[in-house]
Amino acid sequence: xxxxxxxxxxxxxxxxxxxxxxxxxxxxxxxxxxxxxxxxxxxxxxxxxxxxxxxxxxxxxxxxxxxxxxxxxxxxxxxxxxxxxxxxxxxxxxxxxxxxxxxxxxxxxxxxxxxxxxxxxxxxxxxxxxxxxxxxxxxxxxxxxxxxxxxxxxxxxxxxxxxxxxxxxxxxxxxxxxxxxxxxxxxxxxxxxxxxxxxxxxxxxxxxxxxxxxxxxx
Amino acid sequence: xxxxxxxxxxxxxxxxxxxxxxxxxxxxxxxxxxxxxxxxxxxxxxxxxxxxxxxxxxxxxxxxxxxxxxxxxxxxxxxxxxxxxxxxxxxxxxxxxxxxxxxxxxxxxxxxxxxxxxxxxxxxxxxxxxxxxxxxxxxxxxxxxxxxxxxxxxxxxxxxxxxxxxxxxxxxxxxxxxxxxxxxxxxxxxxxxxxxxxxxxxxxxxxxxxxxxxxxxx
DNA sequence: ACTATCTGATAGCGCCACTATCTATGATGA
DNA sequence: TCATCATAGATAGTGGCGCTATCAGATAGT
Numbered sequence: 001x002x003x004x005x006x007x008x009x010x011x012x013x014x015x016x017x018x019x020x021x022x023x024x025x026x027x028x029x030x031x032x033x034x035x036x037x038x039x040x041x042x043x044x045x046x047x048x049x050x051x052x053x054x055x056x057x058x059x060x061x062x063x064x065x066x067x068x069x070x071x072x073x074x075x076x077x078x079x080x081x082x083x084x085x086x087x088x089x090x091x092x093x094x095x096x097x098x099x100x101x102x103x104x105x106x107x108x109x110x111x112x113x114x115x116x117x118x119x120x121x122x123x124x125x126x127x128x129x130x131x132x133x134x135x136x137x138x139x140x141x142x143x144x145x146x147x148x149x150x151x152x153x154x155x156x157x158x159x160x161x162x163x164x165x166x167x168x169x170x171x172x173x174x175x176x177x178x179x180x181x182x183x184x185x186x187x188x189x190x191x192x193x194x195x196x197x198x199x200x201x202x203x204x205x206x207x208x209x210x211x212x213x214x215x216x217x218x
Numbered sequence: 219x220x221x222x223x224x225x226x227x228x229x230x231x232x233x234x235x236x237x238x239x240x241x242x243x244x245x246x247x248x249x250x251x252x253x254x255x256x257x258x259x260x261x262x263x264x265x266x267x268x269x270x271x272x273x274x275x276x277x278x279x280x281x282x283x284x285x286x287x288x289x290x291x292x293x294x295x296x297x298x299x300x301x302x303x304x305x306x307x308x309x310x311x312x313x314x315x316x317x318x319x320x321x322x323x324x325x326x327x328x329x330x331x332x333x334x335x336x337x338x339x340x341x342x343x344x345x346x347x348x349x350x351x352x353x354x355x356x357x358x359x360x361x362x363x364x365x366x367x368x369x370x371x372x373x374x375x376x377x378x379x380x381x382x383x384x385x386x387x388x389x390x391x392x393x394x395x396x397x398x399x400x401x402x403x404x405x406x407x408x409x410x411x412x413x414x415x416x417x418x419x420x421x422x423x424x425x426x427x428x429x430x431x432x433x434x435x436x
Numbered sequence: 437a438c439t440a441t442c443t444g445a446t447a448g449c450g451c452c453a454c455t456a457t458c459t460a461t462g463a464t465g466a
Numbered sequence: 467t468c469a470t471c472a473t474a475g476a477t478a479g480t481g482g483c484g485c486t487a488t489c490a491g492a493t494a495g496t
Binding site: 045048049051052055056112115117118119123125126128129131132133135136138139140141143144146147148150151152153154155156157158159160161162163164165167169178181182183185186187188189190191192193194195196197198199200201202203204205 | 267270273334335341347354356361362365366368369375378379383401404405409410421423
Binding site for chain 1: 452453454455456460461462463
């Protein structure tokens with residue numbers, strides 16, 4: 001298959017495919033002459049994965065490059081693969097070391113130990129949680145922590161479902177790719193389901209006509 | 219308070235504050251003379267909300283403008299407020315009408331009716347779900363639909379917790395703002411908790427040393 | 437009076453995901 | 467054979483976004 005057909009099959013413009021190759025997202029085609037290259041089904045599949053991660057998962061091109069490099073490296077432990085994608089926040093950068101951040105960090109540390117989660121508070125995801133909680137606290141929603149356990153229950157349930165899914169189809173496809181797809185696209189699925197469930201819960205709580213009348217802002 | 223102090227208190231540079239005012243995210247200060255304006259605590263609070271939505275929630279400035287316009291409009295029904303923020307995907311645009319999209323749409327319609335969710339398949343979030351499922355199907359993960367009910371269970375649980383939280387503090391703060399904060403920042407919290415739970419579930423399933431050895435790609 | 441600060445306006449910057457254009461080469465078909 | 471088309475690889479440009487720099491003219495505080 002030449003690049004034109006790859007483009008036709010996936011709907012990705014030819015210059016964009018070349019761009020992905022330049023950025024290391026997609027391996028170059030097999031050169032058959034100085035200006036002809038052949039692409040196979042692995043290219044097509046990889047290209048679809050890239051577009052899904054971009055369009056549905058919302059990852060940036062550089063993040064996708066990291067993730068795919070991890071996917072392609074058989075030495076890389078599976079649990080490190082997602083660390084490459086997990087840095088959706090600024091990671092460090094704005095190091096608020098105020099009261100809210102400290103309190104939020106303590107809450108997260110407590111949550112992890114209380115639930116017996118086999119992870120460490122140094123996990124970047126733990127920082128993300130405390131960053132979000134600290135932002136909420138600064139907005140006067142410090143008591144959001146009271147629903148954290150409900151959230152954690154649901155997160156455990158989702159994680160169990162994800163792991164079972166990946167584990168079940170280990171022989172069928174490459175497992176690591178399955179983890180990436182399940183994690184990134186699964187997040188998009190869950191997020192949208194949550195919005196649907198919000199509508200439902202709201203309808204059940206307030207009736208079909210929506211919530212009660214509002215008071216104007218102070 | 220003048221703009222300099224507002225900037226100092228929130229850590230947002232003065233030109234950025236002016237930019238937010240231009241973009242309609244922040245109301246202008248009360249003019250006390252042709253070139254002096256006074257800002258109050260509502261401005262400070264609003265500014266912190268903007269930064270949280272931007273930094274933690276990952277919303278775009280234009281989306282924040284929509285959401286805040288809805289928040290400030292007392293006529294707007296509460297359940298419409300989040301529609302403004304819910305369009306995190308391209309909404310329509312790439313209207314794949316292939317087999318995968320049709321199948322995914324049917325799956326979502328079935329899920330909604332099967333669970334008795336009081337929402338309609340025309341909800342943009344439903345499109346988001348089917349878009350993600352269709353992308354998965356194209357990647358050979360069509361059987362991800364089998365975990366959808368686990369996801370939906372968890373989503374219902376989260377939604378119930380969110381509604382209970384918002385409902386409980388209705389008198390304390392403005393309710394609509396609480397919904398926005400809970401929804402947007404809550405998503406960030408849940409997403410990070412899910413990543414932590416993944417690590418834990420993976421450790422429990424495979425042992426602390428991570429998953430078994432990998433096979434190289436075909 | 438003098439300096440720091442302010443408003444409002446306009447222009448520019450840096451990043452990002454492409455997209456356009458070009459040259460030199462090779463494939464394809466009447 | 468030869469005209470036409472597609473391709474590889476390289477470089478430059480585009481449009482959107484979230485700011486950021488600079489300026490003129492006015493005011494505040496001391």
